[in-house]
Amino acid sequence: MYLDPEEEKMLDGEYGEAIAMAMKTVLRVAEALKAERLVRVKNAHISGISYKNIGDEGLQFLEELAAKGGRVSVPSSMNPAGLDLAQWRNMGVDKGYFEKQMRIINALAALGIKPTLTCTPYLYEDISYGDHLAWSESNAVLYANSIIGARSNRDGGPLALFEAIVGRAPLAGLHVESNRRPELVIDFTSVSKEVEEQNMYSVAGLLVGALTGNRVPLVRGLKLSKERLDYIKLFLAAVGATGGTGLVLIEGTSPENYPASGVDTIKVDFKMLRETLDNYSGADEGAIVLGCPHLSLDEIMDIISRLPENGTATRKIFLYTSREVYEALSAYMPRLREKNVYVFADTCMVVSPLNIYAGKEVITDSGKAAFYLKAQGYKVKLVSRQKAIEMAFT
Amino acid sequence: MKIPGHPVSEGVAKAELLVSPEPITFYGGVDPLTSKVTEPGHPLYGEVLKDRILxxxxxxxxxxxxxxxxxxxxxGIAPAGIVTLKPDEVVIVGCVIGGVPSMTGISEEAFNTLRTGDKAELRVDRNYAELLVEEL
Structure with a gap:
């Protein structure tokens, strides 16, 4: 494997221990992927933020890396944490847990990573077609590759962190154009109208992920215009939950066009959608949780516009978004709370202690949230966003 | 018997082998507080990884x-060493940051000769890796 002189110096420890460890790890992964060389990345997004997952040992590791002088060399952002940094007391989180979580965030910030705590870096970061990225968080990787035409593998959190430190990733996988071509076609043409009318984009995404596995699919017959980012986000996040791929070529939407010749086609019928949806038909009674992926400002304004003028929701509605959007909405908060609607930033329903503040039964419009919450033992009902709001006001 | 492989993480380990014919999921499948395999139905269910070459x-x-x-x-309860058939990101990154001696890319033929309880020594440096298995 080829290393340029600067990369050799990084490996040999001339820039310090933290960079040497980062380079060694990236190199070992590059060798495993049979990369011929590394490629410079423009931006990084780091997952693996939750204290619950990485524990005291992960926390110590990050603090040591920061103390050794580790520093990212490209603009880097952070995935959501296990709590809302300002409202954690309302989430049933104890103080010890909060303090450990803050130490993780502070260590990552000391490494130079912006504490954005959102899973939608594509709404905020300056990235464009053809850029190489070191992103973890599956929905973000899918959006960057499939909608923007940037190039990122679906890295794990620590690998993306090391790539951010050395500013390079292995030139392999989705960084290489020949690996971005469709390996099968998934055709929704015969159910296109039903998916659109019934807002079944989350269901379509769960199905695509299950059908495609680790392959790059070409999806045909889904009306996913860039005017409806809400549908695109829900669709891709659901693909990332059930599938292992980092790229979905959406005909008519994705910027890359490759011929799909000589590959298998799977035709989707309504029965397949119905069976996928039937996995998430529990919980008619629970709270409503929206915002996986994090809601954009436009999406929250749209939700606010759909709330009835009079009356209060008969069940709690929780919305999850970035700190930036939360702050932009501050003038609306009193009215939302009056309507039994609560907005959380920095976290989401999947990584915060949802059972404590919302119970074990929930209704969501997100296929990704439905998939992960069901796996955590929740009773989940998957419906469209409009239907969820209607359920709260009847 | 000497089995060559590709280096993942440097170090030397001398221990008994613990061999799994099935892939292992570390997150959710291994208890980080005890090193016990907790995935129901896994061939290594209940086994402790500590002090063994996995x-x-x-x-x-x-x-x-x-x-x-x-x-x-x-x-201090990680496997003494880790040997895999195929490289993957999770194990590579975990072994490098944890300092667990590890190699990958051994042949399928060699993999099939290894048995739980065999005494072995794993030696890995930057450019070289091998597993020495004691003959009975």
Missing amino acids: VFPHSKGSTVGSYIILRLARR
Whole structure:
């Protein structure tokens, strides 16, 4: 494997221990992927933020890396944490847990990573077609590759962190154009109208992920215009939950066009959608949780516009978004709370202690949230966003 | 018997082998506080990874698994060494940050000769890796 002189110096420890460890790890992964060389990345997004997952040992590791002088060399952002940094007391989180979580965030910030705590870096970061990225968080990787035409593998959190430190990733996988071509076609043409009318984009995404596995699919017959980012986000996040791929070529939407010749086609019928949806038909009674992926400002304004003028929701509605959007909405908060609607930033329903503040039964419009919450033992009902709001006001 | 492989993480380990014919999921499948395999139905269910050279095809599941290997290593209960058939990101990153001696890319033929309880020595440096298995 080829290393340029600067990369050799990084490996040999001339820039310090933290960079040497980062380079060694990236190199070992590059060798495993049979990369011929590394490629410079423009931006990084780091997952693996939750204290619950990485524990005291992960926390110590990050603090040591920061103390050794580790520093990212490209603009880097952070995935959501296990709590809302300002409202954690309302989430049933104890103080010890909060303090450990803050130490993780502070260590990552000391490494130079912006504490954005959102899973939608594509709404905020300056990235464009053809850029190489070191992103973890599956929905973000899918959006960057499939909608923007940037190039990122679906890295794990620590690998993306090391790539951010050395500013390079292995030139392999989705960084290489020949690996971005469709390996099968998934055709929704015969159910296109039903998916659109019934807002079944989350269901379509769960199905695509299950059908495609680790392959790059070409999806045909889904009306996913860039005017409806809400549908695109829900669709891709659901693909990332059930599938292992980092790229979905959406005909008519994705910027890359490759011929799909000589590959298998799977035709989707309504029965397949119905069976996928039937996995998430529990919980008619629970709270409503929206915002996986994090809601954009436009999406929250749209939700606010759909709330009835009079009356209060008969069940709690929780919305999850970035700190930036939360702050932009501050003038609306009193009215939302009056309507039994609560907005959380920095976290989401999947990584915060949802059972404590919302119970074990929930209704969501997100296929990704439905998939992960069901796996955590929740009773989940998957419906469209409009239907969820209607359920709260009847 | 001497089995060559590709280096993942440098170090030397001398211990008994623990061989899994199935992939291992570290996040959710191994308890980071005890190093016990907790995945129901797994061939290694209930086994303790500590002080053994763990041999398996490759890992599966969440990339948070890298942090589970790190947690085991910091508690002093990681496998003495890790040998895999195929390289994967989770194990590579976990072994490098946890300092667990590890090699990958052994042949399928060699993999099939390894048995739980065999005494072995794993030696890995930057450019060289081998597993020496004691003949009975």
